[in-house]
Amino acid sequence: MPELPEVEALREYLDEHLTGRVVERVLPLAVSVLKTYDPPLSALEGQPAGATARYGKFLALRIGGLHLVTHLARAGWLRWQETLPAQPPRPGRGPLALRVVLEGGGGFDLTEAGTQKRLAVYVVHDPQEVPGIARLGPDPLADEFDRDAFAALLAGDRRQIKGLLRDQSVIAGIGNAYSDEILHAAKVSPFKLAASFDEDQVTHLYEAVRATLGEAVARAHGVAAGALKAEKKSGLRVHGRDGEPCPVCGDTVRSVSFADSSLQYCPTCQTGGKPLADRRLSRLLK
Numbered sequence: 001m002p003e004l005p006e007v008e009a010l011r012e013y014l015d016e017h018l019t020g021r022v023v024e025r026v027l028p029l030a031v032s033v034l035k036t037y038d039p040p041l042s043a044l045e046g047q048p049a050g051a052t053a054r055y056g057k058f059l060a061l062r063i064g065g066l067h068l069v070t071h072l073a074r075a076g077w078l079r080w081q082e083t084l085p086a087q088p089p090r091p092g093r094g095p096l097a098l099r100v101v102l103e104g105g106g107g108f109d110l111t112e113a114g115t116q117k118r119l120a121v122y123v124v125h126d127p128q129e130v131p132g133i134a135r136l137g138p139d140p141l142a143d144e145f146d147r148d149a150f151a152a153l154l155a156g157d158r159r160q161i162k163g164l165l166r167d168q169s170v171i172a173g174i175g176n177a178y179s180d181e182i183l184h185a186a187k188v189s190p191f192k193l194a195a196s197f198d199e200d201q202v203t204h205l206y207e208a209v210r211a212t213l214g215e216a217v218a219r220a221h222g223v224a225a226g227a228l229k230a231e232k233k234s235g236l237r238v239h240g241r242d243g244e245p246c247p248v249c250g251d252t253v254r255s256v257s258f259a260d261s262s263l264q265y266c267p268t269c270q271t272g273g274k275p276l277a278d279r280r281l282s283r284l285l286k
């Protein structure tokens, strides 16, 4: 799933390639990809593209006086095309969700792999009209997001830190992969309660948030849209690396189920050498 660093790289890519181009056609190709109906997609046609903005994991493409907003969800992607086939594709087949054709040739597709279709597109006058954007917490790379702002988010929260970091209404843009990486960098158990962090631990975790995301953004900078997924995977130290050696200490990276998926961590670096119990499974067995 694209998270803050990949979406930021896509934003940069679109800023460079899309700004100034005129939209010729917008073709919805998957059922229910479009979450708004007024203004219609056709209102974008004939309009020039302006700057692209990022809100958490959302991209907002300015087109004329409107914004084409998308959330790529778990398996979505943006595929830039220098040339597009003359025949429009038939709707409802394969991974194509939405095609934007630009005047002068080329354009881009929003694609979504798999059978669960969650990719969402909105046409709005203001990105804040999108409910998922309106409830976003602060951006962790914003200048004003300092250590004390982060401490205030953790204070009094009885949830496990892994869940808090992924909650878009608390902090915008961090998903399953980068929360694993941040907690590994900070040497913190994913199950530690947010409210239990002392002053030094808050500082270490804050620094891990900024460094992990900042480094990922820097790595993704300038990488072509099509190569971003492979780039992301190569930079991950524990996420998706169950059974591989931890690059810091050499212990074996382990996996445990969490919420609707699983997380990966290093026992030596993060949990005093003890494997985490699969709470979901133990709860079911009770």
Ligand SMILES: [Zn+2]
Pocket: 246, 247, 248, 249, 250, 251, 266, 267, 268, 269, 270
């Ligand atoms: Zn380790």
